[in-house]
Amino acid sequence: MPYLKASGQFLFEIIISAALYMAFFYLNQTITTPLEEAKGVNWIFLPAGLRIFLTLILDYSGAIGLAMASILINYIGFYELDFTSTLGIAVICGVAPLLGRHFVIHNLKVQADLSNISIKQLLVIIIAYSLLSSGLHQIWFATRGLDSGSLNHFIAMFCGDIAGSILFVAIIKYGIDLVKGRWGRDNLIE
Numbered sequence: 105m106p107y108l109k110a111s112g113q114f115l116f117e118i119i120i121s122a123a124l125y126m127a128f129f130y131l132n133q134t135i136t137t138p139l140e141e142a143k144g145v146n147w148i149f150l151p152a153g154l155r156i157f158l159t160l161i162l163d164y165s166g167a168i169g170l171a172m173a174s175i176l177i178n179y180i181g182f183y184e185l186d187f188t189s190t191l192g193i194a195v196i197c198g199v200a201p202l203l204g205r206h207f208v209i210h211n212l213k214v215q216a217d218l219s220n221i222s223i224k225q226l227l228v229i230i231i232a233y234s235l236l237s238s239g240l241h242q243i244w245f246a247t248r249g250l251d252s253g254s255l256n257h258f259i260a261m262f263c264g265d266i267a268g269s270i271l272f273v274a275i276i277k278y279g280i281d282l283v284k285g286r287w288g289r290d291n292l293i294e
Contacts, residue, residue, distance in 0.1 A: 114165050121158045121169025122176070128154045129177055132268070141260035142252045143183065152265040153272020156233050159201040160218055171198030189248045196240045204233030226273065234265035 128151040139147040158166035174194035178185060183193070208214050208229040214221050238261035245253030 117162045117165035118169040118172065121162060121166045122173040124158070125151055125154060125170050125173040126177060129173070139264075142257050145252050145257045145261045146264040147260055147267065148271070149261070149264040149268040150272055151268065152234065152237065153230075153269040153276075155197070155201040155237075156204065156229060156269055157272065157276065159198075159205045160221075160229070163205065164202070167198035167202040169198075170201070171195060174198070185248075185250070189244075189250065192244045192248065193241070196237065196244060200237035200240055201233050203236055204229050207232050230266060230269040230273075234262050234269065237265055238262040 132146065132148075132150045135150075136146050136148050141147060155170055158170060160166075162169070171194040174197040175190060178190040178193060183190065185193075208221075208225055209216060212225050212228060214225055238258050241261060242253050242255075242258040245251075245257070247253070
């Protein structure tokens with residue numbers, strides 16, 4: 105039975121990750137369409153912060169949920185691409201933040217439960233993730249002959265991932281501080 109419970113939790117985490125990412129993706133499209141450099145290349149991409157957050161907290165189930173959401177987003181019609189292009193984008197969407205997470209944990213001595221992560225380390229993971237995500241996306245776009253693959257789009261996507269991640273982290277931090285203040289606590293979890 106413990107195996108069944110763990111499998112159920114893993115599946116639940118995948119579904120939550122996918123649902124949250126899809127919601128943030130479409131919210132971002134609604135808010136930042138005027139700032140879009142090219143299809144899928146935004147100067148501010150709020151879901152980038154969610155990608156980092158989900159893979160930091162949920163690890164592999166978060167990455168799988170991100171990849172599944174990316175497939176669904178593209179299937180619904182954001183991009184009108186062939187399955188191979190869509191699958192590549194989905195893999196990058198899930199793998200880039202996961203690689204950023206593992207880079208920080210293994211190279212910056214962050215504990216797996218993230219209990220000792222600092223703001224500086226969080227900024228390093230944002231930069232590492234943004235480089236990986238925008239770089240891998242642009243290489244994939246160029247390899248597949250898509251309009252979005254170029255150095256200019258890399259710069260826009262890199263800046264958008266950093267801006268979106270910092271905004272997302274700031275909103276989460278503000279929310280936690282707000283809840284702690286209302287509860288009269290020094291820590292969110294006691």
